[in-house]
Amino acid sequence: MxxxxxxxxxxxxxxxxxxxxxxxxxxxxxxxxxxxxxxxxxxxxxxxxxxxxxxxxxxxxxxxxxxxxxxxxxxxxxxxxxxxxxxxxxxxxxxxxxxxxxxxxxxxxxxxxxxxxxPFAPRSVLRRVLGLFAAQGLQPIVAPELEFYLTARNTDPNMLPRPPIGRSGRAETSRQAYSIDAVNEFDPLFEEIYDFSDKMELNVDTLIHEVGAGQMEINFFHNVPLGLADEVFFFKRTVRESALRHDMYATFMAKPISGEPGSAMHVHQSLLDVASGKNVFSNEDGTPSAMFMHYIGGLQRYIPAAMVLVAPYVNSYRRLSRNTAAPINIEWGYDNRTVGIRSPISTPAARRVENRVIGADANPYVAMAMTLACGYLGIMNKIEPKAEMKGDAYLCAYALPRSLAEALDWLRKETDLHEVLGKEFVTVYSEIKELEFDEFMKVISPWEREHLLLHV
CATH class of the missing domain: 3.10.20.70 (Glutamine synthetase, N-terminal domain)
Known part of the structure; x- marks a missing residue:
């Protein structure tokens, strides 16, 4: 708007x-x-x-x-x-x-x-973090990129999701990254999504077909975090509604289909000096500033402990595994899509950091608060980042928690994040995720029945 x-x-x-x-x-x-x-x-x-x-x-x-x-x-x-x-x-x-x-x-x-x-309401947490930046005379600017899958309508949760039927009468059976024709298969749906988004004055930008069969991505124009978190919140609702009207589902699960890539919400972020309006990630001569490096250092230092905020479900960690086109660590680099923290090619005025570890299943308010909190701590503590990763970070060791239980443990031990996000929020959030994990552990999976029932 x-x-x-x-x-x-x-x-x-x-x-x-x-x-x-x-x-x-x-x-x-x-x-x-x-x-x-x-x-x-x-x-x-x-x-x-x-x-x-x-x-x-x-x-x-x-x-x-x-x-x-x-x-x-x-x-x-x-x-x-x-x-x-x-x-x-x-x-x-x-x-x-x-x-x-x-x-x-x-x-x-x-x-x-x-x-x-x-203090534990998602919008309150983001407002709290933004207030910390405001006290330093800084205004965060963000731009989310949100991935999701279209699937055929299926009312039985025991049945595997499959791609929907397009205009051709056929479903996708192969990966169609950036294919225009594959997007055009669902023209009636996307025309309605854009129409609804226009009527709601959502600042949606580019639509592309992502790697997975039936996987799409929508990009948002950059703006202030609270407004864009609202827009992602509204957009998810809009896409689900539109998909139902076209006899299909839209899902923002992090990993809805085995063998296909997971869905992320990459968040580009920069900081403006409120007084001058300039991007503080660049020096006057156009070189990266110390604040830019410290921000990256904060992301590297605190993202692992904050992962449960942006990988909030058991399913989230299926996306964050090797050979799934998702980051498994918090290396950083320029124009390197294998790292968890990427700095795209840009002019000095548009220098920014892209957090690539966030899942599409994350609450947008909590996700914005998480990544900004990590960067804020880096600036305030003047944390230097590791050396830039210039190779394939997928070949590096894991540096993120591998499960919801492990991620919860890491968050509980990282008291710096408690101070920035609020102890009440961390307590309530952790208890809710512990409850969800306990409920999940009561369910026996098909894998267990297939490989353990008669073999152990």
Missing amino acids: SEKNKPMNFNDLEQWLNERHVTEVECLVPDLTGVARGKILPRAKFTEDRGMRLPQAIVAMGVTGEFPQSGPYYDVIDPTDKDMQLRPDPSSVRIVPWATDPTAQVIHDCFDNEGNMV
Whole structure:
């Protein structure tokens, strides 16, 4: 949404709703998994209340909808199930283009009864990290690249996903990286996605066919992190809705199909000096600045311990394995797609860092907060990076956790990240992921039945 069209206060928001004859408002709050929670209100009720109440735990549940039964989770979240106040962010309002009646969707921020921002809500965590940069006179700028798969509609979770049927009447059976014709197979779907994105004023840029069969990627124009996290949140919802309307599914699972590459959310990031508007990653003579190197150093130092924030599920670690076109370490290099931290070819004014370890399954608010927090710690602690990797980083040793359980352990031990992200957030997030891991361990996989049932 362009700045000139953004409602900045409640009066602007009311005018925006009036101009579009909105009769209903979807009041949304992203939970830890990135799911849209909230209520649908008649326009008059929304205008009257200017917010709503929901239980605190609604933004802090597992992907299965479960909550911990006991433990440190309830040292943060009141066990009496208290309400939180949700206040609409006027700048986040978008039309719901697929709704029958004129309907708007507005993202809300979460506050407690004393007016303090709820520290474990995803949007709150990103706001906290951005506040640390603002205190240093810095404005982060980001640009996400989001990969996803289209699959045939399938209501049985025991059946393997497969590519959908395109206009030709055939499904993809081979990899079609950057193929225009392969994208054109789904022209009706993508025309609708672009139409919906335009009506929602999402700043989507390039669409490409990625490596996997039925795998696509959409790029976003660079902008401020909170606004772009909102756009990724809205875009995921839009793609899923559009796919259903065309009798297929869209999935942002990190590794939905065996033998095919996983899906990532690469995030390009740079820092502007607020006073001058200049990119602080470059010196006046165009060379890389010390802050650029320290930012990379921070990513290298802290990403391994922060991985559970951007590889949030058991499935996420299937993507982060050798020979899957995904990084397995945090080497860095210029124009090197095998590393976890890449600096693309650019002008000095556009010098940036690309974090390539983030999965498409990550909550966009948490993902932005994670990568910026790591870079922030690098700057504040003046951490020097390792030497640039000029070869194939896929051949190097693993430097990232190999499982959800291991990643959780690494995060719990890295107290520097607790200070930047907030101890309450780390506690709630860790407890939720522990719960999800315990639930997963109750399920016996086909691999176990095939290889262990009669052989051990």
